[in-house]
Amino acid sequence: MNLATGSSLDSMKTRGTGVRAVFGALAQRTGWLPVLAFLALAAGCGGGASTVVNPIVDVPAVPDYIGPAPANADVQAFKINLWQNIKANNRCGACHAAGGTAPILFARNDDINLAYQDANGVVNLTQPDQSRMVIKVGGGHNCWLSSNQACADILTTWITNWAGAAAGGGRQIQLVAPPDKTVGSTRNFPVDSSAFASTVYPIVRQYCSRCHQAASQTPQQPYFASSDVDTAYAAVKTKINLDNPAQSRLVLRLREEFHNCWSDCAANSDTMEAAITTMAGMVPVTQIDPALVVSKALTLYDGTVASGGNRFDNNVIALYEFKTGNGSTAFDTSGVEPAANLTISGNVEWVGGWGLNIKGGKAQATTTASKKLYDMIKSTGEYSIEAWIAPANVAQENAYIVSYSGGTMARNFTLAQTMYQYDAFGRSSNTDANGQPELITAAADRDAQAALQHVVVTFDPVNGRRVYVNGVNTNDADAQKGGTLGDWDDTFAFVVGNEVSSNRSWTGVVKLVAIHNRALTEEQINQNFQAGVGERYFMLFNVSQLINVPQSYIEFEVSQYDSYGYLFNKPTFISLDPNAMPGNITIKGMRIGVNGAEGKVGQAYIPLNKSVVDAQYTALDGERLSNIGTVIGLEKGPATDLFFLTFEQIGTNTHSVIEAAPPAPPTPADNPPVSDVGLHTFEEVNAAMSQATTVPTTNASVDATYQTVKQQLPTSVNIEGFVSAHQVGVAQLAISYCSTLVNDTTKRTALFPGFDFSATLTSGGGDLVINPLISRAIGTGLASQPSATAVHDELDNLIGRLCPGSTCTGTRTATVVKAVCAAAIGNGATLIK
């Protein structure tokens, strides 16, 4: 389609500058499409200039518009934003055009004003996503793509663009009373553990008891493999799903997470599932406990869509919300043609609540479709990469999240993760062909977290790249500054989760990616951050039957948080009767139930104790019960999981919840016998030697030796841990102490009274040395120590061996005394306690 050709242009020409002024205003209001239209029109108005081919339009041609000019600016906005996109023969134009088979001819090309009138009947400019046209197509009515959701989203975008900023702010969600459903039936755990004992327990006892019992060497809660079956039963309840055995944690842990399978994970998980199924078969289906105070029930999709996301998308040129949920295509729902749809390849899974879980694969557009990024960004010289992501970990490096590139050495832009940092590569006149030097967020800031984050990289010619995380500028300045994009390459491909060469894998969940051809301002970025991501619903739990307030509900804002859980947030008491007032209602101990049973985990509102009073209540907003949100585990899926609330008190209805006392822990098994004796540890060895030799530990010489061998000496009393290095250290320290002792004439005289160190020393003549040492270091009269006689003889023999001819003279005497001393204080008798 060429906006600058055809009779429509000719007719506009006749309207002169007045029309031009209208278009100028629209361009400011509704983004780039009007701008392009305006530019094209302006060219036409110049008279004689050749028409300009708009490179982004790829809709099959239809007969030229020959009808009257748009009657006003709104008709014009309808024409360029919606009509132009749906008039094609392979879209709505096939039936809804003039002469078509449909009764409503909003795609007719004979009179745009009549088409406008018809269109008004099927659009909702206040809530574009609630337009009849969108709902119809989203429901499967002749979607031109493989995904009805994608068609609906694109239509929403076009209608939003038509509505312009009017659709953005201040939109009121109209809460709609959900259908009343009663809480379903379920299998509840019996009080008695016998069903568990005969089915699942033997398995967990055999294969899980190495850790999951208190008596384990490496005890790991929960103790569901305890030797006491009642203890095990109390602990296992959160790990078994009696209504859906395959969804039991005991099964999933083996089947999907390969957690300590005892042989083959698939077979082991089957065994576990079969055991749980058998156990479930022994438990009758019961209705919910009639004593509970419960609300009415509803599923997620019974809620009112909370589409209040006031995103700033005026300059979006590619948008991926990953709503499809299956298949191999992630649709570009920006509404900007051509759609740069992503083809999913490799290990990538769809995530519940919208998103892709990228585990090594990628999602990539064709180079042809990607070229629109090149075209549109080069035309403005600036861009923004926006992504809602949850990195799987903060250990990955060189992990490319969003990239427009041609391999590891050439790119236009890339957003990447390096552990706790985000990297922004961006090719410009101030960088190389690989967009380097890249801008890296400061390591100390740890901007990247393994949690859902909103990350935006902006580029403008003055400031260059900036990174915003969760709406806040990381304040990492781009040393390269801005520059121009003249060197960009239009042969690259747009890719998510990897490099096009598939060797820069990023793992994590991506829930939204948007490319804008303007550098978003911090305010705009924060607006998009605040808008959030993912599908959200207002769930209204009917409590009218419990209190005397008509049409009263507990409202939650609920979203599917990921594939495995729901986020329940902002519980609010509200009545849909605008004239109703709560009076004074006490709400205590609220729990969220799923499929007939109160979940055990994630019950954040048990401590809630709130009085809803008229003074705090407004008919529009109700009264908020808590600012805390909580995650509740997914069981059967958002379409079928039936939620309800229970209360310990609401109004005058009460139900006391008394937790059962935990069973007493079983008697642990006996430990294997261990040695009755052990080793003196390092400082004890040091102190004992000091005590035996009277040399203080602070003596410079011995302290130097001690500091050297300190960590070489035994640090554990475990005698089985004795190694040769220990004894080397003991010997070194003993020699140091004894050397210091013998070199100190005062101390040696005091310790060895009567011994003459200048005299001859012979075997059999060393009693004055040997006996004090035995007494001080080893002790006497102790059956637990070697006998003094035996030690004496050994030390005496040592003198004989060390003295040539069994006689020492001169300095040799002192040397041998040192050796005798070291042998006396550094042996097994002093090392063992």
Next chain:
Amino acid sequence: MEHAMNTMNILDAKRSARQQPCVRAVSVLLAALAMVVTASGAAAGPREQAKRIHDRIAGVPPSAATLDAMATDITAGRPQDAALLAMDASAFYTVTLKNFVTPWTNRDQTVFAPLNDYTATVIGMVRDDVPFNTVLSADLVYVGNSSLGLPAYSVANNDLYDQMESQGIDLKTGLVSSTQSAVTGLPPNATAGVITTRAAAQAFFVAGTNRAMFRFTLMNHLCRDLEQVQDTTRPPDRIRQDVARSPGGDSRIFLNSCIGCHSGMDPMAQAFAYYNFDSTAGQIVYTAGTVQPKYTINMDNFKPGFVTPDDHWDNRWRQGPNQLLGWDANLAGSGNGAKSLGAELAASDAFAHCQEEKVFKNVCLRAPGNAADRSQVNSMVASFKSSNYKMKQVFADAAVYCMGD
């Protein structure tokens, strides 16, 4: 005997060939060890029992006179007195207790850490029979005796204790009692025993989110790491915003793992909301009434998470399986600040059991491993409580139990 052979080989290796005569000294070691091993199997009399008690309590052999006196006590049926006599040895404080406590004072749990105010305070409490159940709440710190010419206690460094260690100060006599509020400037109600010592702050209040202080207190004083107390059924309403509810995009991890610890830990670690450790100044920081910024970091990880408004703590583990930790029914189970939390923890049965188990292991060289051991520990717990939490009593009880037959 294999160890004995190792011993010989070691010395063989140590000495070079030209020191051949000295190598012969090894034979003494070999012979001595052989005899010890042989002798250990023999029935132990009062002297042998006295020797073992002293070895285990003081870490060094007794003098002949001490041995005689202890043996006399044992013979007279007063083995507890013998054990208390062994505690007169300086080495009990300077060696045994120091090495007993030092691993509690650092994240690496290494015994090779310098003496510090945490260690010194525990040693002083044992020496002076200060009721040990105040170790996590008292306005107490042990400093160097002023007569020793040591540096004064400083909130900004460890010089005092470094000097005490390098000078080989006898910790039995060199420590004197003081109050943290007097020497650190903390308000008295902001002191919480060893929790608010400089060493603990440096190790567990530094950076992070202050959860480390809770975890290590739990490990060191209740003998349980978080894995042993995790309970996924507690309400998660007090878990802070920084804990991702869908880490890596998988909320199962949160619902089956993270929540188990955080649902109990975060409401209790809130007691430390006003504390921090300033690494630059090297000292503990306390901001009464103002929550430390570390409590609100990474707030976007889960925006609807709990935002800490003050230092009010609640013990959610008084319900559910962790009520088996034996909480004191006379306490409220909630409060404000570290002091009352410390009192809550130290009043639990788990705290008393933990002290017994630690001492038992230190003295008997093994964990309580059979019915007799467990019975002994239970009896020691009763004795500990009835003695108004005297730690010496615990050491004496354990040493007597393991002195040999």
